[in-house]
Amino acid sequence: MRIAATDERRLIRAALEYVGVEEPAAEVQAEWLVEADLRGHPSHGLQRLPVLVGRVRNQVANPISRPRAEWIGVNAATIDGDRGLGPWVGTRVLEMLLERARVGGVAVGAVKNANHLGLLSLYAERAAAAGMIAIVLTTSEALVHPWGGRDALLGTNPIAIGVPASPEPFILDMATSAISMGKVLAYRQRGLDLSPGWAVDDGGEPTLDPEAARAVSPFGGPKGYALSLAFELIVASVSQTALGTEVKGTLDVEHPSTKGDLFIVVSPTQFGADEGSTARLGDYLEQLRASPPARGSEGVAIPGDGARVRRQDSLRTGVDVPDVLYDECQRLAPGFRVAA
């Protein structure tokens, strides 16, 4: 079925508030799920709501969290998320860092004890809208094998990067795995073959059979593996959080979240950039878009362009939600009715 974004937002808020989540935290968590669906990333959309509600019920997510920031330097902070919902903690951290970077040129925040951040690109978008570069890293459950290995020992360790440019900012958001484990499961359900390079079997050999897939592959071979590992180490080191198979609590409803998040915010303006600079970056992106396509290709895409188009479309047409998911979410929000 199709549901309007405004209704999806009310549905999510109702479900979260029903289990005691405070209004401002429910509001931002709802925004994060809806915006993921609008951009065509259902894995980070409404689909996450049952797990989030389950985590609140099981007290591994705190519905009335009070994140505690400690400035360990003028431009660096550690944050204990008090088991709060990810976007609730993440947006507060981001605001705090944007304020410091506006004066000092840079600000870094390392977060532990917070739940799943949700779609990372939204933090990068917020920063870019405020004229700031943001780099956001977060660790996640070990589902990815190291290059040359067969055991799942690395997270999908995504990265988001936002850079202000005019007329549109550059917004990158990607996992360092070739695909998500969710995609493997979806292919398994539908009996479809995986593509080469996506996953390995028990012996560590590439497999196209989703039933045989035991670990997801890093993107980009040894280099992608190396970057994924670097991100895992940086986040764990700075936020004092778990590594590898010790990372838990973003996919289940039982374990406290042991992953970490790292936000790096840089102000190009403080470094001397002006309107001419953001226009220059925009011109370069336009040069890439307009450059001749490789034979057989649809041309050069800039990260973030597709999400913008899909969002505009979905705002008009509504968001596609599987009936079974919608029914489940409605049961979580007894008071919710679609607006007349």
Place this chain on the structure above:
Amino acid sequence: MRIAATDERRLIRAALEYVGVEEPAAEVQAEWLVEADLRGHPSHGLQRLPVLVGRVRNQVANPISRPRAEWIGVNAATIDGDRGLGPWVGTRVLEMLLERARVGGVAVGAVKNANHLGLLSLYAERAAAAGMIAIVLTTSEALVHPWGGRDALLGTNPIAIGVPASPEPFILDMATSAISMGKVLAYRQRGLDLSPGWAVDDGGEPTLDPEAARAVSPFGGPKGYALSLAFELIVASVSQTALGTEVKGTLDVEHPSTKGDLFIVVSPTQFGADEGSTARLGDYLEQLRASPPARGSEGVAIPGDGARVRRQDSLRTGVDVPDVLYDECQRLAPGFRVAA
């Protein structure tokens, strides 16, 4: 021929000082070239000396540069390299940032108007030896096509990341291109086929023919391209330097260097890490190394391990230098004689 590292170092110093480079700048530039050769990266070793000498002669590299740093915040600086040699500028910037990060937890430096930084891993190693995480980015001449395109519009945009761990730090240093243009040229000279995914022809189609290669491919398909582009934008934006085809001066002897460099230094200690933390990271790296290899693989490697082994070997056996290169370098350093 084989040459001892100490002799290579004296040879480079003699050639640089012959064209007027001050002793401390010649010393650190020599260290950078020798260390690259010792680690098995000849593209960043002695091979670069003739271009560096040519650049000094043509006054696009300044033999007596005085880099100027301006602190735009307590933990952020812009640096004008005064056309200095890259490692001379880069090491001064790094020292300055390490000092600030030791107190403030983080420090960022954006560099313009400096020559080729040389092997990036050495900055990451220095930072890690001082107990600091470092992320080093630098832009370079446009040799890489955007994903879906055919024109070379992106630099090889390398990244180095150092993370303190015990007993050995994690040191990553990689280009965001599949290979270097130098490798294409080497294959062309030897009449060898390229591997799939390395380069495209005039039509943007993958080619194995080094003669037909017009642009190098980004590593890792669309995701590698996206990261490379992100790095290009971040560096240009913060250091106010050139983008795409406007980047010049790291491979030729005529153009002033228009690329930029970005150093981000973070102190895990300030963020709460202790000796237990670096041991924990080291244990995790050991777990990866010891994990079962994929069938047919030699097992899991950790970035930086190979370079450490090669360096130890080369210190014992000397560095392999093509005769023609050695002769050329000797002509650049009339006073130099191999130690008896």
